[in-house]
Amino acid sequence: MIFRDRVDAGERLATALRRYGDAPNTVVLGIPRGGIVVAKAIAVELHLPLGICPVRKLGAPGNPELALGAVDDGAVLVFDRKLSRHIGVSEDELAQAATRQREELRAWLVALGAGALPALDGRTVILTDDGVATGYTAQAGIETVRRRGASRVVLAVPVAPPDTADWLAPQVDEFVCLATPEPFYAVGNFFEEWPQVTDDEVRALLLAGNTL
DSSP: OOBSSHHHHHHHHHHHTGGGTTOTTEEEEEOTTHHHHHHHHHHHHHTOOEEEOOEEEEEETTEEEEEEEEEESSSOEEEOHHHHHHTTOOHHHHHHHHHHHHHHHHHHHHHHOTTSSOOOTTOEEEEEOSOOSSOHHHHHHHHHHHHTTOSEEEEEEEEOOHHHHHHHGGGSSEEEEEEOOSSOOOGGGGBSOOOOOOHHHHHHHHHHHTTO
16 A cells, blocks of 8 residues: 555545544644644544644664664653664663653754643543554553553554554554555655655644644
8 A cells, every 4th residue: 555645644544533533532643743744634534633742763872763762751761672782772871862862852842832732631542653663653652642641542553564563553442554564664665755744844733733
């Protein structure tokens, strides 16, 4: 399955999530940044409020493109212990990297302004991204929305590797994934258009989402 772009992926996910249309006490949260585009499309189709799930990839010290795990803006840290040991990253180095990423994430959230992080107590959260690869960012997202009081978590993504999908599904109340191809390689391979998402775009999406 190939998606035209992130909006197309969100609209297809909304079709699979149609039963949540106009559902009370339900919110759609996107994982920054690409997941917010997907989340906005779902929120529009289902007439639901939109917000951000405050998580960020944790890159390896000296090699930020190599994902070791993910953090949220509070206490959540998930990481690949085996990979960390394999590349020689100590627990202290990992903790320092997590602190830096958490501080940068907090500053980014402040710059976005009020309304980016809706209250989740007792709510159903539809958590989404533009796809998952290792699944660590999604796992951090699941943990943070539960920590913030979500009563039900629905993880909805357009594409994931089969083994990652099997690993994530038991962690949520409902898992919706439109495609689990093999071989996988990278999320961007399953999109015709894969542009970078800017902070200005995120602000605009949130502003529009909050006026639904």
